[in-house]
Amino acid sequence: MRRSEFLRAVDAEFDGRASSLVNDLVLATLSGRTASQALDDGVPPREIWLALCAAADVPLERRHGAGRLEPRRG
Known part of the structure; x- marks a missing residue:
């Protein structure tokens, strides 16, 4: 995951709370x-994405591949 993918994933998952979570939420696992x-x-x-997801109780099925513009090709 690249930084840009991380930021897209955070925006997509947390919408209006994204900036606050990224800048204010202290993560013990980090x-x-x-x-x-x-x-x-x-x-x-x-690693940051997974820590943020765990802290915010994001379901497992929404943690993988998030932030990618196109799905990976098999």
Whole structure:
């Protein structure tokens, strides 16, 4: 997952709460950092996405492949 895919996935999943969650929600699984801080620190966007999903109770079926413009080809 690229940074741009991460940002698209967050916008799609959380809509109006996206900015607040990325900038304000402290994630214990990311060493007490926000998603924004973790991105700036070089944490892989996929790891941040999964941590954010877990904290926000996003169902498993909506966590995989999110943010991609086109589905992966088999």
